[in-house]
Amino acid sequence: MQTLENKVAVITGAGSGIGEGIARAAAAAGMQVVVADIDLASAQRVADSIGEQAMACYVDVTQLDSVEAMRDAALHHFGAVHLLCNNAGVWIGALMVEADIKDWQFLVNVNLFGVIHGIKAFLPLLVEQGEGHIVNTASMGGLISGPPEGLYTTTKFAVVGLSESLLMEVADKGVGVSVLCPGLVDTNLTTKSFEVRPAQFDPGVRHDQPAPDTASGLSPLAVGERVVDAVREGEFYIITHDDYRDIIAMRHQGIIDALDAHARRYGSTSGRDTQ
Ligand SMILES: NC(=O)c1ccc[n+]([C@@H]2O[C@H](COP(=O)([O-])OP(=O)(O)OC[C@H]3O[C@@H](n4cnc5c(N)ncnc54)[C@H](O)[C@@H]3O)[C@@H](O)[C@H]2O)c1
Known part of the structure; x- marks a missing residue:
């Protein structure tokens, strides 16, 4: 999608971190942006600081009807959607021998079903208009794996596989696909993941392994700018770290x-x- 000016982007998990970075970079490229997050106050803060070309929207990506309501709100407010970033995600570091089934369910619901719900709600629209782009946020943990990231990488490998298949499915339909695979980015991932965890997915006893040092990572805005360039250039794998x-x-x-x-x-x- 070479021309981004005045096009509409919907970004999930945009109240913080990488999603916020993508929203700011997309707005700087002249796009209108839907800043969507389960934390509406954060989404509102980001949208307010971007200005009139942004709109905040509540979404829980684990619920298809919530993602459909976000799509309808975007269409109602801006009249179209061209770019969907399925970015909302959570992290748990746990060894598989200890992890509770609720840890697995929480991660799969947000990181994998969140992307699936985005595809289900938006893909027919983009295919019908014959123009659009979908960016799915995976991780470097979608390309390589190792403990204590087993649960997380399971979801991220799935997002990479889904995206590769989607790319082939829509290649001749005017819809582009990218998969974002960053290394460490300086975001709130390891703390937010606890805050947004619903009570029914709290196992009570936790076996958390040390969290990655995200503070030593890239700036979310740099990642957002990289994503916008990749959408313009039609790049599939969006790599942000060479190491x-x-x-x-x-x-x-x-x-x-x-x-x-x-x-x-x-x-x-x-x-x-x-x-
Ligand atoms: N930070 C890193 O080092 C890193 C590296 C690779 C990949 N990622 C991926 O980047 C994506 C964004 O994470 P981040 O690092 O910016 O973390 P972050 O916590 O700063 O931002 C994630 C946002 O997603 C939102 N969210 C969580 N569950 C949600 C739900 N059910 N519905 C809607 N919104 C929800 C949170 O409220 C938060 O605002 C995630 O998919 C994450 O796995 C992060």
Whole structure:
């Protein structure tokens, strides 16, 4: 989507952190922005500081009807939607051996169903208008994994897979897709994730592992500007940190090595034989 001026962006989780950075960068590029968050007061503060081209909106991305209501509010206020950023997310650091099922449910509901609900509510609209772009926020934890990030990376790998498939599905329909995979960004992620956790997903006993030092990370505005550039340029993978190159290469080499080992041991196989 090369021209962003006067187009409309809807950004979830925009009351704080990366979403706020995307909202500010999109507004600076001349877009009208819906600043959506489960924390309406934060969304309102961000929208007020951007000015008239922004509107605050409550959304709970774990609920499809709430995401649909956000879409309808955006259409009512601005008349169209061109860019959807499925960005709202939460973090828990826990070892799988200790994690409660409620930890899993909370993360999957926000990080994965949040994106699914965005696709469900907005994709038909974008396809019908033959113009638009969807940015799904995954993480570097959607490309590489390791404890104590197992629960989190499960959701983020899913967002990467969903986005890769979506890219292929809508490639000829005028709709662009990107997946944002940042490393550490200086946001409120590790504290906000506790604040927004509904009581029914609180396991009572916690086994939290040390949180990542997000304060040492990139500025959210720099990430937002990177996202806006990627939407303009139609880039799929939005990478903001170069320091994970070796680990990604090792992971991919491990898969290639397994393919080679298979071929050596069993010969070349294809189709049904590989099931
Ligand atoms: N901060 C990092 O280092 C980092 C790195 C990689 C990926 N990410 C991802 O970036 C995204 C944004 O996180 P952030 O780091 O800016 O954290 P943040 O906590 O500063 O912002 C996330 C926002 O999402 C909102 N939110 C949470 N649950 C919601 C729900 N159910 N419905 C609507 N809004 C909800 C929160 O209120 C908050 O305002 C997340 O998907 C996160 O996983 C963050």
